[in-house]
Amino acid sequence: MVSRVIPVDPFDLVIFGGTGDLARRKILPGLFRRFCAGQMPPEACVVGAARADMDTDGYRAFVGEAIAEFGGDIANDTENLGAFLQRMSYVSIDARGEKGWSELAGLMREGMVRAFYFSVAPGLFGDLAERLNQHGLTDADSRIVVEKPFGRDLATAKELNRDLAAYFDEGQIYRIDHYLGKETVQNLMAVRFGNMLFEPLWNSQYVDHIQITVAETVGVGGRGEYYDKSGAMRDMVQNHLMQLLCLIAMEPPSKFDPDAVRDEKLKVIRALDAVEPHHIVRGQYEAGEEGPSFREEVNDPRSRTESYIAMKIGVSNWRWAGTPFYLRTGKRLKARCSEIHVVFKELNHSIFGEQEDHRNVLSIRLQPNEGMTLGVTIKEPGPGGMRLVDVPLDMSFADALGADGADQTDAYERLIMDVIRGNQTLFMRGDEVEAAWAWTDPIINGWHTRGDVPKTYDSGSEGPVDAVQLLARDTRVWRKVSS
Numbered sequence: 008m009v010s011r012v013i014p015v016d017p018f019d020l021v022i023f024g025g026t027g028d029l030a031r032r033k034i035l036p037g038l039f040r041r042f043c044a045g046q047m048p049p050e051a052c053v054v055g056a057a058r059a060d061m062d063t064d065g066y067r068a069f070v071g072e073a074i075a076e077f078g079g080d081i082a083n084d085t086e087n088l089g090a091f092l093q094r095m096s097y098v099s100i101d102a103r104g105e106k107g108w109s110e111l112a113g114l115m116r117e118g119m120v121r122a123f124y125f126s127v128a129p130g131l132f133g134d135l136a137e138r139l140n141q142h143g144l145t146d147a148d149s150r151i152v153v154e155k156p157f158g159r160d161l162a163t164a165k166e167l168n169r170d171l172a173a174y175f176d177e178g179q180i181y182r183i184d185h186y187l188g189k190e191t192v193q194n195l196m197a198v199r200f201g202n203m204l205f206e207p208l209w210n211s212q213y214v215d216h217i218q219i220t221v222a223e224t225v226g227v228g229g230r231g232e233y234y235d236k237s238g239a240m241r242d243m244v245q246n247h248l249m250q251l252l253c254l255i256a257m258e259p260p261s262k263f264d265p266d267a268v269r270d271e272k273l274k275v276i277r278a279l280d281a282v283e284p285h286h287i288v289r290g291q292y293e294a295g296e297e298g299p300s301f302r303e304e305v306n307d308p309r310s311r312t313e314s315y316i317a318m319k320i321g322v323s324n325w326r327w328a329g330t331p332f333y334l335r336t337g338k339r340l341k342a343r344c345s346e347i348h349v350v351f352k353e354l355n356h357s358i359f360g361e362q363e364d365h366r367n368v369l370s371i372r373l374q375p376n377e378g379m380t381l382g383v384t385i386k387e388p389g390p391g392g393m394r395l396v397d398v399p400l401d402m403s404f405a406d407a408l409g410a411d412g413a414d415q416t417d418a419y420e421r422l423i424m425d426v427i428r429g430n431q432t433l434f435m436r437g438d439e440v441e442a443a444w445a446w447t448d449p450i451i452n453g454w455h456t457r458g459d460v461p462k463t464y465d466s467g468s469e470g471p472v473d474a475v476q477l478l479a480r481d482t483r484v485w486r487k488v489s490s
């Protein structure tokens with residue numbers, strides 16, 4: 008089966024922060040992949056705009072190096088690379104000053120889709136929006152793409168929304184959460200709303216609980232200073248895990264349309280219960296073979312920032328009341344994996360007599376090896392009587408769809424193409440982000456008021472033991488963290 012690549016309309020894409028880490032690792036290699044796939048049309052142009060003094064030739068060399076390092080299987084496609092680099096130019100620009108803006112204006116072409124990627128610190132979003140407007144670089148059809156973190160609390164998120172809304176309509180603002188660009192996340196919607204099988208069971212009558220895990224093996228490394236001011240709650244839960252929770256918990260939208268989908272996600276966030284302090288476990292990793300302790304890495308022996316969080320969340324609506332959502336995320340854990348497990352209830356009566364606990368689990372794996380598995384109970388083969396065993400019904404894309412199923416487009420490239428197409432379904436709306444902060448703020452403020460100190464955990468473990476107890480109290484267990 009060959010996946011269809013439909014070229015997007017020709018565009019001018021300006022990457023503010025075009026020399027930064029994100030551009031180098033994700034945006035530029037992603038664009039090249041779309042170019043090789045024939046989705047980025049040959050007439051499209053990309054302008055890197057950043058502080059560094061560099062000319063277009065220097066930038067093309069920079070982009071070539073980024074692709075060689077992070078391009079993966081397309082890194083050696085020299086034939087396409089030459090043509091792709093011809094589409095690049097560079098402007099040295101100051102988001103807060105006048106430098107570079109008229110030069111940038113001179114590069115913009117009429118009749119092209121125009122998009123501006125703000126791959127810079129959020130403190131510059133307002134400046135960029137203002138200057139784009141001042142220099143007449145945008146019209147009603149221009150789009151801007153903004154990166155996380157979108158604020159550090161409700162007040163700052165509102166401020167950012169206000170700064171952007173001064174110059175752009177909500178329909179022009181694309182707030183990226185790259186988790187939403189993952190193939191499996193979209194497949195989650197396809198599975199839920201494209202099949203008769205799951206939706207009737209997708210509620211508290213049949214679902215015992217849901218687990219969402221995003222585990223990383225790396226520590227904070229060079230991001231210590233930023234991370235110490237953020238922590239796992241702001242860095243991961245408020246955005247990525249919250250978005251996953253929304254997609255699992257939301258009601259079916261009336262159609263697959265940006266506002267219909269986002270309306271339903273917003274309703275979920277508004278239905279989240281306030282979280283009791285004893286339903287949260289915060290952790291900090293200790294030193295191990297993998298590297299120094301969290302406190303050493305953030306260079307603050309008294310840091311109370313969490314590198315791990317586990318929590319139990321209730322969703323107070325008809326569908327989910329009584330079915331807890333357990334979320335956990337952390338750094339320096341045993342394995343790198345992002346997974347959602349929908350754990351169904353036990354049978355209310357077994358005709359097979361005394362058996363171990365058998366229950367269906369739908370596991371959705373976002374990384375590594377994106378795919379889904381449905382655990383079903385069958386008879387253990389052989390003549391040993393009617394003994395039951397759980398086996399996975401593997402819905403791995405690679406098996407079902409051939410090579411195209413395995414060759415999955417990176418989230419960033421998919422989302423950038425959506426920006427050019429003008430499709431906001433997989434981007435967060437301003438009110439969604441604010442609602443997520445409104446839920447998050449009291450939790451973080453509570454820690455400060457109470458002087459909460461995170462528990463420690465060993466590097467390379469599954470997190471603090473208290474997290475195990477969080478589920479054990481409800482006679483449940485976490486699924487193993489494994490890659």
Ligand code: NAD
Nearest residue numbers: 024025026027028029057058101102126127128129154155
């Ligand atoms: P970075 O520090 O590597 O790069 C920052 C870029 O901004 C550079 O190109 C720099 O020249 C430019 N810049 C800084 N001040 C400027 C000014 N006054 N005028 C014009 N350009 C200016 O940062 P990054 O890691 O690429 O991150 C960019 C944004 O993306 C940040 O908001 C970050 O939080 C977010 N983000 C990054 C990652 C990642 O993996 N790096 C992941 C998610 C989100």
